[in-house]
Amino acid sequence: MAAHLPSRSVYRNTAIVLFVLLVATMVVSAVRLGVFAPVVALGIALAKAILVALVFMHLNRASRLARLFAIAGLFWFVILLALTLADYMTRSPSAS
Amino acid sequence: MAEAPLAHQFDDIVQQREAAGLGMWTFLATEVLFFGGLFTAYTVYRMSYPDAFREACHHLYMWLGAVNTAVLLTSSWTMALAVRAIATTDRRSGISSLLWTAALGTLFLLIKGVEYYLDLREQLVPGAGFRTAWSVDPSHAQMYFVLYFIMTGLHAVHMLVGVGAVLVMAFLVWRDSQVTRRANAVEMTGLYWHFVDIVWIFLFPLLYLVA
């Protein structure tokens, strides 16, 4: 079992990248990006989450099934969000 | 290498471990949708009241949020080290990593508590005493804080459960003569811990970096 696990340095490097991304998101938030600000902030958050999932949660070497369920959770959340917003984004400001 | 005792319903240890892993991932999918409902509500109201959210966000202590993010990221790192140590029969390092993880989790909760206290002092807690000095509709600013408290509050509840689980794991590893018998349980606890970390990774920019 131990042989399947990444070495300590992989974890350390991942942690360092995570910290760099944290600093990056702080720096970016200080810059005025307008409508792109949330996109960038969420993009960085997504990168962090993927790193944690792949390395710390061993999703990169998990069974296909585990990956499938990890993605299923995300996919169904996207269904919830997308179809709800399909309503809100198409409500014109003057009509309901 | 010693393994957890085989439960009667399983044929072998591989099947048992596979079942536990899949069960945990299914549970995490459930958790995604649990928080997903909140993220959806957040998105809808942020789109409806962008100015109020921006103004309300200014009242949060961004630095406390950032420090807390760093604390949680570090705890995920120590958790990953704990899983690795216990899988490689390194009991001493495993226990200390688990304790570090629990300590960092507790630190997170303490900082969060301080932040809640500061919010309370500045009349940012929704309800009758909510501050009135807003350039936007106060009910819209209040919506931000309602979501802020529910989202961070539910996350904090998850953290409490996580700290408890990590401490239990540390105790079991300490007590058990064969440390690898707990490897699978520690790994599952780790999955949960990292998931709670990921939730915060999204909460931080959504709540603290709106401005």
Place this chain on the structure above:
Amino acid sequence: MTTAGTLALPKPSYLAAGWSLRSWFLTLDHKRIAILYLASITAFFFVGGAAAVLMRLELATPESDLVTSGVYNRLFTIHGTIMVWFFLIPSIPAVLGNFLVPLMIGARDLAFPRLNLLSWYLFMLGGLLAVGAIIAGGVDTGWTFYTPYSTTYANSAVIPMAAGIFISGFSSILTGMNFIVTVHTMRAPGMTWFRLPLFIWSTYATSLIFVLATPVLAITLVLIGVERVWGVGIFDPSLGGDPVLFQHLFWFYSHPAVYIMVLPAMGVVSEIVPCFASNRIFGYRFIAFSSVAIAVLGFLVWGHHMFVAGLSLHASLVFALLSFLVAIPSAVKVFNWMVTLRNGTIRYRTPMLYALGFIGLFTIGGLTGLYLASLAVDLHVHDTYFVIAHFHYIMVGGAVMAYLGGIHFWWPKVTGRTYSEPWGIFSAILLFFGFNLTFFPQFVLGYLGMVRRVAEYPPEFQVLNVLSSAGASILGLAYLVPLVYLTRSLIRPPSVGSNPWNATGLEWGTPSPPTAHNFDEPPVVTGPPYEYENPQAVASQEAQNG
């Protein structure tokens, strides 16, 4: 289906393995937990049923004379919440699913027996809270908890009821997790996905909905609770909230929840029909995939509950189109069941009558769903008795018929006893008749414009309401009869052989009732399911089977 190593040794059955309270209430045996669920949901069924009886009595006249409006509002809330969350949703999955999933796939138990027991305790805790809410004055929001009524205006025990449903939701989630993991990891050697009984496919699809939809209901109920207790706005527009958002979140769960009820029912029917037609099921793969298709599509259609609620035009069009698509996998199933009858040797036993009743009533229920999905007609029939009739055809005519069919089908396996066949046939026919008399007039009432959730109505609707109430009394009787003869069958000692129906499937290879660990050795599966030996098939043609 060929099995090896299932010859029963003289071991005690799971029922004989102890009679102490402890042996039941701390059992980890999936079969005993199924019995615990059976007893508890039967009790809840009669609570919800009693409320329905009072409602139908009240509706026999246009005035609110038997009960006041306030009481009536509590009655339909009791009926809805108890029937949906404490009877229908756990009915087939938690009773038949718990009993059959390990047996059908050749496992000794579910993957997580302790979680399984915990599920039942959570279910009971939730149920007791719900009953407590009823005793503490009742809830008058309807089972849908629409805001801002439920959060700001209702003066009733909303919080205990919401808490009860929240807790029982975790019971659903744990059950779903357990089934998913069990089906994935614990199938017997040779039990490939396409050798699984179709009941397993539909239970698996149901479990996906349990796991992915229930948490959204849970968080929505939390938000209701927070808004009510804390007095802050989340859905109340006077405090900046949006009541339509509540409806989105609520129906994201509650529409798929309809498929939680009807998918397992389809699974039961897919077992009964080939058995009593002595014929292999037609279009196995299409039926299997249609279960998954219904589970997935079911998540994309919730907006059809909101066409007149303020949903934008674009969203309405999208949701309407997607809603129509659900009709396709449903039609696939119905036609495949029909063709399974062809060239069979059909025995009209009690389970088969329930299954045929299901097919007929589900067809009507499904087709009337098209009226509601078509945007135009929904403008008129939304929130009328047309909707009531439609979903009762699905949930009562569909899910409850199949549940009773399944109970009758597996009763010999579960208890080792047989019931009186004439009484079984009588009550199945009575149920079909009573059901149609109750609910068919409601389609007409709905199109005439009678709205739902009213204790009073204009006098010209009385004739149809009296018909419906008369039907309800027959329906009530048809539920009591099986309760009596099934209970009576328990008095005699077990007497049934392992396979009284000559059915295929691993569960029929175990003794009736099965032993505690189901199989002494894991069975080995070597062929596809539903390999029925048709006793009257022409031998020369059988050779062409290939």
Place this chain on the structure above:
Amino acid sequence: MMTADPARGFSLWPESASTGAPDIDRVYIALLGLTLFFALLIGALALGFGVKYRAGAQVIRDRIIHKTPLLEITWILGPFLIALAIFVWGAVVYMDATEPPAEARAIYVVGQQWMWKVQHPGGRREINELHVPSGEPIKLVMTSQDVIHSFFVPAFRNKRDVLPGQYTYLWFEATRPGTYHLFCAEYCGADHARMRGRVVVMTPADFQRWLAADPSAATSGESESASGEAMPPTIDSPAFVRFGCDDCHQASPTPAGPALHGLFGQRLPDPSHGSATVDESYLRQSILEPNAVIAAGYAAPSTMPSYANQIDEYQMIELIEFIKSLRDAPMREALP
């Protein structure tokens, strides 16, 4: 407070009294036919196979497996095409039934537990009754003071939820004078069942007389007016002065706010949403949340304060009606 239901006898088909009702009936009848067809088909299959292949019957039972998925394709493709056709038809009828014509007469409806309050543009109010002329499109501008209600007139085959905090619209054109049921279709609390009323459809001439009758004299139902053809009532708005709207929204040379005359019905370019049509919802939102939509050419944030929590639904209706009355006429300098 409940108005007596219009008396009706037993019937199996609802009466029809709007231009849109036959369209919806047609879709319904088509669906009935479809239901009948499939129910008979399934019934015939079940009965046919059920009798022919019953145990004991001496028939040839062929066990050849059909290898081609032709049958499956038939009953996947068939229902799909039928579903698609009904979807398109239903959607077209729905869009007609929910999109009010531009020239429709606006009448305001405020739902509250447990009554319908109606306000006509001329100021005439009624409770649990709605008088409308036949042969003219009517647009109901609806909101609720408390919970969600739903305005449902079966004879018009149309309903719409009435939500607190926003306007929703229901439009119809009544065809036949008469009295029709009005129901609340969305459960709204204790007396939801009694939130019933009636819609009185009158000939245009009768309606004009009814409208002109003295509102205070008319308690319910029609009251005869001898004054003949009524003039459209003059609209003035005390609320427009009380809330200080006139301080900024005047046709003066240097207005602090946009002039309002001719505003209603215009299509304004709006940077954040593309464009927005000024209708009742737009005016309502602009009064309650001045910053929600800023038309192109105006500075954001607006200097106008929010009137949320100061203005009730009836004052809102008054303001909107006043703004709508300022068609092209220059604004009067002195308001009463």
